Amino acid sequence: MLDPALLRTQLDDTARRLAARGFALQTSVLNGWESERKKVQTETQELQNLRNTRSKAIGIAKARGEETAALMAEVAGLGDRLKANEQRLADIQAKMAEIALGIPNLPAADVPEGADETGNVEADRWGTPRTFDFAVRDHVELGAREGMLDAEAGARLSGARFTVLRGGIARLHRALAQFMLDLHTREHGYVECNVPLLVNPEAMQGTGQLPKFEEDLFQVPFGEGLRYLIPTAEVALTNLVREQILEAGALPLRMTAHTPCFRAEAGSGGRDLRGMIRQHQFEKVELVSIVRPGDSAAEHERMTRCAEVVLEKLGLPYRRMLLCAGDMGFAAAKTYDLEVWLPSQNTYREISSCSDCTDFQARRMQARWRNQDTGKPELVHTLNGSGVAVGRALVAVMENYQNRDGSITVPDVLRPYLDGCERV
RNA sequence: GGAGAGGUGGCAGAGUGGUCGAAUGCGCCGGACUCGAAAUCCGGUUUACGGUUCUUCCGUAACGUGGGUUCGAAUCCCACCCUCUCCGCCA
Numbered sequence: 001m002l003d004p005a006l007l008r009t010q011l012d013d014t015a016r017r018l019a020a021r022g023f024a025l026q027t028s029v030l031n032g033w034e035s036e037r038k039k040v041q042t043e044t045q046e047l048q049n050l051r052n053t054r055s056k057a058i059g060i061a062k063a064r065g066e067e068t069a070a071l072m073a074e075v076a077g078l079g080d081r082l083k084a085n086e087q088r089l090a091d092i093q094a095k096m097a098e099i100a101l102g103i104p105n106l107p108a109a110d111v112p113e114g115a116d117e118t119g120n121v122e123a124d125r126w127g128t129p130r131t132f133d134f135a136v137r138d139h140v141e142l143g144a145r146e147g148m149l150d151a152e153a154g155a156r157l158s159g160a161r162f163t164v165l166r167g168g169i170a171r172l173h174r175a176l177a178q179f180m181l182d183l184h185t186r187e188h189g190y191v192e193c194n195v196p197l198l199v200n201p202e203a204m205q206g207t208g209q210l211p212k213f214e215e216d217l218f219q220v221p222f223g224e225g226l227r228y229l230i231p232t233a234e235v236a237l238t239n240l241v242r243e244q245i246l247e248a249g250a251l252p253l254r255m256t257a258h259t260p261c262f263r264a265e266a267g268s269g270g271r272d273l274r275g276m277i278r279q280h281q282f283e284k285v286e287l288v289s290i291v292r293p294g295d296s297a298a299e300h301e302r303m304t305r306c307a308e309v310v311l312e313k314l315g316l317p318y319r320r321m322l323l324c325a326g327d328m329g330f331a332a333a334k335t336y337d338l339e340v341w342l343p344s345q346n347t348y349r350e351i352s353s354c355s356d357c358t359d360f361q362a363r364r365m366q367a368r369w370r371n372q373d374t375g376k377p378e379l380v381h382t383l384n385g386s387g388v389a390v391g392r393a394l395v396a397v398m399e400n401y402q403n404r405d406g407s408i409t410v411p412d413v414l415r416p417y418l419d420g421c422e423r424v
Numbered sequence: 425g426g427a428g429a430g431g432u433g434g435c436a437g438a439g440u441g442g443u444c445g446a447a448u449g450c451g452c453c454g455g456a457c458u459c460g461a462a463a464u465c466c467g468g469u470u471u472a473c474g475g476u477u478c479u480u481c482c483g484u485a486a487c488g489u490g491g492g493u494u495c496g497a498a499u500c501c502c503a504c505c506c507u508c509u510c511c512g513c514c515a
Contacts, residue, residue: 041474045484052484055496059442068495075495375453377471
């Protein structure tokens with residue numbers, strides 16, 4: 001959520017900045033509600049003040065044993081007027097909150113213009129794609145051996161976009177997740193967390209999945225209410241600080257978790273149907289940082305590096321893309337995507353996305369820290385990044401490390417997790 | 425799943441219809457005393473929103489959440505959520 005003050009005092013400028021990411025802010029609608037709100041709120045508060053002072057007077061009179069009938073007559077009918085005003089005010093505020101919750105974050109100043117992924121800018125590139133002296137297979141062909149990667153079995157159990165892993169590939173997949181978790185906890189200072197996979201609607205609203213993107217989520221009936229399966233551990237990790245006031249010494253707070261992620265993939269029909277690039281269920285090692293407002297830009301660079309180190313240690317060529325305004329996610333002010341080289345597609349494909357969400361999620365969650373200089377609680381900044389997507393990392397390892405005979409060489413850093421096994 | 429207890433400010437803990445945003449203690453911040461510290465004493469110490477003569481003052485709201493009763497609710501009524509204890513079940 002944006003600072004409400006921006007919508008009141010710098011509406012046109014805010015609208016211009018949002019237009020850069022393709023969002024049309026309804027300024028005249030907002031202005032209309034705002035002036036109405038001001039009027040009704042002032043009236044309501046005056047009525048409340050009247051009620052309070054009169055009620056207090058009645059209390060005093062009674063304590064003195066005086067007659068209160070005259071005072072009581074004075075407030076007759078006030079309650080109904082007040083109730084009507086309060087209801088009207090609540091309606092207006094709910095309407096304005098609904099609008100505010102649907103407005104995306106403002107792009108940072110150094111985010112390039114652009115409407116879609118063609119506007120993204122390559123910021124860095126690492127590694128050289130390997131040249132093969134045989135016909136490369138994609139991960140689907142490579143995984144077909146011994147049914148180690150079995151989409152048909154997944155479909156039988158759950159439908160399209162679900163995959164069963166077995167044997168060496170299943171182990172490799174687990175090794176990848178464990179390697180990433182160990183790297184981030186041992187060398188990058190992140191605290192390993194184990195979090196709920198089902199969260200309530202408030203959590204989803206906190207990180208920005210709700211109210212606008214409900215169709216992307218799986219929901220689960222739960223008692224009288226409902227829960228949602230997390231589409232990323234970002235939701236659980238970031239919401240750990242919701243409605244908290246953190247001491248300055250607790251920041252930066254760096255957390256990581258390895259979880260399954262569930263995405264309905266509404267609207268992605270037909271894209272990446274083959275293989276496990278795009279699944280309804282996949283695993284990811286997520287990084288989340290909670291920092292002081294002044295530190296988020298530097299933390300963003302640091303976090304992205306943490307994700308890049310994963311790929312470097314795995315020996316996977318990648319490039320870093322700075323996303324343009326039009327291609328960023330709802331909550332992000334600035335995003336780097338890491339794209340890994342996939343030989344079968346002869347191109348780079350997204351494997352990580354690291355975003356600085358500034359105070360956007362913090363405001364929705366009311367996540368704050370106590371600023372020692374001011375003594376006041378102030379909103380924190382939140383960042384999240386994939387470090388990295390495990391399923392896609394598996395695809396990348398399989399394809400980049402494939403051998404002529406269809407076997408896959410295990411990257412050095414993963415061998416300790418596979419009892420020293422050199423190929424699967 | 426069954427039975428019971430309870431949710432009040434950073435913490436502990438009073439308050440069961442009326443000048444209660446809320447006693448008291450602890451903690452924290454500032455000051456006095458001291459060579460310095462401890463102890464002691466004095467003062468201060470929630471958050472959000474709105475207005476404003478906009479680093480000032482005023483107002484409103486908040487005692488788990490949401491409703492209700494009332495001129496007036498932390499206090500009474502209803503529903504829900506959560507926590508704790510015991511029993512059962514279970515990985």
